[in-house]
Amino acid sequence: MNASTKRLKILVAGVGGQGALTAARFLGDAAMAVNLPVIVGQLHGMSQRGGAVECSVIIGPGHSSHIGDGEADVVMGLEPLEAKRSLAKMSKHTKCVVNLGKIVPFSLAMRGESYPELEPILAYIRTVTPHLYTVDGPALVRQTGISRTLNVAMLGAVAGLDMLPFGHEVLWQAIEKKIPPRFLEVNRRAFDLGVSSVSQ
Amino acid sequence: MAKTEFLTGNEAIAQAVWEAGVRVATSYPGSPTAQLLEALARQEGLHCEWSTSEKVALEVAAGASLAGARSVVVMKHVGINICADPLMTFAYTKINGGFVLVVGDDPGMHSSQNEQDSRCWGPFGFMPILEPSDAATAHAMTKQAFELSEWYQTPVMLRLFDKTAHMGGQVTVGPRQEPAVKGFTPDPNEYYMVPPFSIYRRQRLEERMGGLAEYSENSSLHEEFPGTGDIAVLAAGHLALYTRELAPEVPLFRIGMVYPLPVERIRVFASRFRKVVVIEELLPFIEKDLRAAGINNLEGKAHFKTYGEITPEIIHQALLAAGLDLDPLPVAAQLPAPVPRTPMMCAGCPHRPVIRILKDLKITAHGDIGCYLMGSYQPFEVFVSSISMGASLGLAMGMEKVQAADGAHPPNVAVIGDSTFVHSALPALVNASYNGHVAKVLILDNRATSMTGGQENPSTGKDVRGGQHQSFDYPGFCRVAGVSDVVEIDQFDYDQAKKVLKEKLEQPDHSVVLIATRPCALKYKIKEPHFYVDPDICIGCRTCISVSCPPISMQQYAHKPADKLNSFIDENGCVGCSVCAQVCPVHAIKRSEPGQQVDVPRPVGMPAEEGAGS
Numbered sequence: 001m002n003a004s005t006k007r008l009k010i011l012v013a014g015v016g017g018q019g020a021l022t023a024a025r026f027l028g029d030a031a032m033a034v035n036l037p038v039i040v041g042q043l044h045g046m047s048q049r050g051g052a053v054e055c056s057v058i059i060g061p062g063h064s065s066h067i068g069d070g071e072a073d074v075v076m077g078l079e080p081l082e083a084k085r086s087l088a089k090m091s092k093h094t095k096c097v098v099n100l101g102k103i104v105p106f107s108l109a110m111r112g113e114s115y116p117e118l119e120p121i122l123a124y125i126r127t128v129t130p131h132l133y134t135v136d137g138p139a140l141v142r143q144t145g146i147s148r149t150l151n152v153a154m155l156g157a158v159a160g161l162d163m164l165p166f167g168h169e170v171l172w173q174a175i176e177k178k179i180p181p182r183f184l185e186v187n188r189r190a191f192d193l194g195v196s197s198v199s200q
Numbered sequence: 201m202a203k204t205e206f207l208t209g210n211e212a213i214a215q216a217v218w219e220a221g222v223r224v225a226t227s228y229p230g231s232p233t234a235q236l237l238e239a240l241a242r243q244e245g246l247h248c249e250w251s252t253s254e255k256v257a258l259e260v261a262a263g264a265s266l267a268g269a270r271s272v273v274v275m276k277h278v279g280i281n282i283c284a285d286p287l288m289t290f291a292y293t294k295i296n297g298g299f300v301l302v303v304g305d306d307p308g309m310h311s312s313q314n315e316q317d318s319r320c321w322g323p324f325g326f327m328p329i330l331e332p333s334d335a336a337t338a339h340a341m342t343k344q345a346f347e348l349s350e351w352y353q354t355p356v357m358l359r360l361f362d363k364t365a366h367m368g369g370q371v372t373v374g375p376r377q378e379p380a381v382k383g384f385t386p387d388p389n390e391y392y393m394v395p396p397f398s399i400y401r402r403q404r405l406e407e408r409m410g411g412l413a414e415y416s417e418n419s420s421l422h423e424e425f426p427g428t429g430d431i432a433v434l435a436a437g438h439l440a441l442y443t444r445e446l447a448p449e450v451p452l453f454r455i456g457m458v459y460p461l462p463v464e465r466i467r468v469f470a471s472r473f474r475k476v477v478v479i480e481e482l483l484p485f486i487e488k489d490l491r492a493a494g495i496n497n498l499e500g501k502a503h504f505k506t507y508g509e510i511t512p513e514i515i516h517q518a519l520l521a522a523g524l525d526l527d528p529l530p531v532a533a534q535l536p537a538p539v540p541r542t543p544m545m546c547a548g549c550p551h552r553p554v555i556r557i558l559k560d561l562k563i564t565a566h567g568d569i570g571c572y573l574m575g576s577y578q579p580f581e582v583f584v585s586s587i588s589m590g591a592s593l594g595l596a597m598g599m600e601k602v603q604a605a606d607g608a609h610p611p612n613v614a615v616i617g618d619s620t621f622v623h624s625a626l627p628a629l630v631n632a633s634y635n636g637h638v639a640k641v642l643i644l645d646n647r648a649t650s651m652t653g654g655q656e657n658p659s660t661g662k663d664v665r666g667g668q669h670q671s672f673d674y675p676g677f678c679r680v681a682g683v684s685d686v687v688e689i690d691q692f693d694y695d696q697a698k699k700v701l702k703e704k705l706e707q708p709d710h711s712v713v714l715i716a717t718r719p720c721a722l723k724y725k726i727k728e729p730h731f732y733v734d735p736d737i738c739i740g741c742r743t744c745i746s747v748s749c750p751p752i753s754m755q756q757y758a759h760k761p762a763d764k765l766n767s768f769i770d771e772n773g774c775v776g777c778s779v780c781a782q783v784c785p786v787h788a789i790k791r792s793e794p795g796q797q798v799d800v801p802r803p804v805g806m807p808a809e810e811g812a813g814s
Binding site for chain 1: 333368369
């Protein structure tokens with residue numbers, strides 16, 4: 001990426017409590033570390049848990065944190081339905097990384113319905129962009145032993161796309177600075193597993 | 201040495217407040233500015249406090265200003281209603297130490313009960329208002345606000361939005377200045393706000409506002425961006441940034457001081473164009489002021505609603521309608537509406553059993569401001585009203601008076617949290633006793649101001665930095681206020697709690713305060729052994745689902761009929777509160793034993809966790 005002209009727009013979509021905002025902040029810190037202009041914003045979301053949350057990270061020169069329809073270069077979907085919810089922000093150029101771990105919306109549970117089939121959700125995303133990368137988040141975090149490593153694993157996956165204007169280690173160092181020492185090892189493992197989950 | 205940091209708008213203002221040498225910072229937490237004081241409290245050299253209400257917060261900060269030190273008070277838009285009484289008269293006085301009120305507005309009501317336009321307080325209270333666009337301007341404007349406050353001896357309001365408070369960007373930070381504390385010189389003309397002194401001060405406000413209007417005309421808080429064409433845009437805050445992105449070629453006047461406006465400068469600016477589009481959220485505050493000054497080549501609310509947020513898409517559409525030639529925006533894929541995902545109470549939330557019991561008992565409940573308001577949503581829908589902080593008690597009293605006069609005696613219960621109770625309900629409880637009301641009050645004392653992020657409050661007695669002081673004695677206060685029957689309950693003992701609530705709330709002509717005592721599961725990181733569903737006992741009745749807990753869902757099990765779903769508890773999400781197990785009619789939900797593997801079939805597609813059951 002030519003930092004002086006081009007902007008990279010990353011959308012982080014998830015469910016309240018999954019660490020979407022924290023992940024966005026890590027990306028912002030990493031951009032700062034290599035002296036790139038960056039804006040991080042919350043497009044949508046309440047402070048409560050369980051609601052849909054959308055954060056934006058815009059790296060490169062510019063003014064606002066808004067990502068318009070079809071403008072996202074990268075979508076980091078922490079949950080399949082939430083990735084689908086942000087489909088309007090995607091175009092055929094968007095690279096979309098989706099965690100396959102499902103969080104059942106209460107409205108479905110209440111009606112006695114189960115979570116929709118995964119494959120149609122993914123197929124739906126593919127109608128907009130062919131660049132879909134799936135991450136088996138539940139299996140991946142099982143390997144780390146701590147479920148709260150999911151957002152770091154997904155950051156690893158985004159780094160693995162090699163779209164970011166900084167290296168994997170720059171992003172890891174930004175994460176490392178904000179994580180308590182006793183959780184560093186599991187998070188590093190999650191990050192590396194995330195990177196390799198999208199690499200061929 | 202100056203360096204650059206990545207900060208949100210809230211953090212940037214906190215940094216600037218610290219750099220400006222502020223000695224006292226007060227706040228009552230409210231979105232979108234709840235994180236500001238928390239960021240400030242990480243700094244040293246100033247007193248920071250979560251005051252019990254915005255009124256007290258403003259008074260404490262005002263006292264510090266009287267003493268000649270710089271001070272700041274932070275709140276959300278509805279907080280100004282609470283502190284309007286001292287604010288409107290403090291604004292009459294000759295402000296001594298620089299005084300800044302930071303307010304967060306919430307167009308679109310992301311996390312508020314209304315969307316009032318705080319700019320109205322400017323002309324109403326004779327105060328200037330600044331509006332930053334992003335973290336960097338928030339930082340610069342905050343420092344400028346303290347200077348302005350001292351130059352013009354005025355309170356200064358700094359107005360934020362969800363977007364400007366939460367948006368993060370680069371900010372050049374500096375060292376802390378230590379302006380000398382000026383000290384206080386008593387002078388009735390300036391600080392005794394009774395007539396004739398207040399009449400004298402009221403006249404001085406004309407000079408203050410005249411001076412500020414002149415300042416605004418020449419201020420670098422405003423910024424003009426040149427462009428081409430005969431249509432220009434006038435906007436403040438993040439809306440100016442949106443415009444810059446959407447239409448960089450269009451001439452833009454970014455207003456930094458929204459009150460008083462630089463009217464003559466805008467007159468000159470507007471005269472160069474055929475038309476000026478005024479972009480502002482909520483009321484036509486800027487547009488009306490400019491029209492009153494005879495600037496009429498404006499188009500504002502003709503293109504924008506007076507409620508809700510203005511998005512870049514709305515601006516794009518308005519600019520096209522105004523006659524600008526802009527590139528079309530990318531067209532979004534046409535989507536069926538995705539399954540909605542609404543916020544819900546956390547796993548282990550102590551409000552859940554209380555709300556569920558109120559639903560079971562079909563009691564007329566008035567809600568207040570806090571997480572328990574989620575009891576207004578499906579599947580609970582238990583509250584008949586919710587208005588504002590502490591209002592539940594008064595609403596219950598008034599409704600009960602009318603219904604009792606008609607011969608009916610349905611209990612009207614006020615449901616209120618620990619922080620909200622101290623904030624605004626103390627006079628209401630005294631009023632109940634004094635005027636002979638039947639008070640039925642349910643205090644949900646979870647030892648946290650949870651809805652805004654779990655801040656400390658008088659219930660814990662801990663201050664914003666964790667220092668321990670006096671905690672509030674809820675039962676003691678209620679008795680002193682005149683309600684002798686005060687009962688503490690453990691709401692996780694579901695049947696017993698339900699029995700007490702039924703007996704006490706349905707007893708006619710009997711005032712009672714019930715205090716639910718379990719703490720916030722999120723703030724106190726409660727994690728007990730998780731519960732699990734035995735799918736061979738589960739009858740799929742969804743009673744557990746009806747307590748609306750995030751880790752409970754309906755799932756398919758391989759050995760059960762394909763058209764039949766049974767419930768399942770995600771062991772990572774469950775914190776072991778036991779409410780679902782207590783409402784399950786067939787006892788299919790059981791507590792796991794630490795260190796032992798749970799030996800029941802798992803749903804399709806959900807392999808067992810490594811180390812699950814521990």
